[in-house]
Amino acid sequence: MKNLFLYFGIILLIGACAKAPYQLAKHKYPKKVDTKTRPISYQKKQLFKIGEVSATNQFPAARLNGFTQINDSTFQAKISPENTPINGSAWYAFQIWSEVNRTIYLQLHYTEHKHRYHPKISEDGEAWTVLDSSLVALLPDSIDAVMKLDLSPKPLWVAAQEIQDHRRVGEWVNQWKGNPLVTIGTAGNSVQGRSMYYMNLSKGDFTNKPTVVVISRQHPPEVTGYFAMQAFIEKIIQEGGDNGFLDKYRLMVYPLMNPDGVDLGHFRHNTGGIDMNRDWSKYHQPEVRQVAKHIVDECREGNNEVLLGLDFHSTYYDVYYTYDDSVQPKLPGFTKEWLQRIKTALKVDDINEQPSGLGTPVSKGWFYKQFGAESITYEIGDGTPREFIKLKGEVSATAMMDILLERKD
């Protein structure tokens, strides 16, 4: 009898292991990070008015913590993060105008971290231009920057990067309503109740198809990585229905992982005050937990094997964070071939790959830990020309589809 229990016990254990990728598990990484919720400061939403000059942070993704006048011609915008310690990605976004046309100097005064993002300006919040570099300067012996602005009664948008808030991402997602290749859904809600957008790409039934998962915007200011993700997905929707890719594969897309952080104009964190891309271990943050669970549950129901996870980010320059030989995921040889083809298509000398082993609990580690999947962190530079980003996203999609279609299994 005792042996019989042992026998069934072993059978159950084997069963549980076989199912392991399809139950959300907690994972250990070489470097632990505490991601339990920490308090953040909420920026006061307000209109600042100094004589004829006004500025406001009363729109999603804005960040302006104070507005003062220094002298006749110079005003100061105070920029502070949601909490500290925090990564040096000092986001700002506001509108500014004057009742009479005039030129001012505007100092970006940072209480934490130095000036990083070259200012973008817009008249309508949709079409953006890079402020001419002759009009921006770093202040000597300071972390601040100063810019020269021509103001009029019409509000001028000034921001660290083009504004891509929750509403605009939703518009991008919803443009494919009715497209037979795309199903639009949600992985749940953020802490403040914003929808965690989800797109499923497949031609016909996705059951049993090997799967690629794409995520983006864990870090609010990383708009350039988001642009690459958009071009990547758009290319797959344009061509993946005809070239056979979406017949054979399923693609799951989570384009805005941190909607609260984006709409609150955060430097880095969610409302839990945490860098979400360190939480792929115990899932303390609801946004990470819901998306991780959604991926696992969906793939269990569809009997989908997750082969590849791509996470789009931005940093100072374009770079691919890949695995070194200490990690042996699925799709051996894929990344080397993929980057080679992207490099050839872009006609660049160096694609800038930085391989490493497992480290902190980032999404790249999670795709491997949870599914044994290949995974790459896809980073675009803050100042990479937007047309090049689009091209890079497109050729990356083409190269991935081609390699996966050539794959024999």
Ligand SMILES: [Zn+2]
């Ligand atoms: Zn990032």
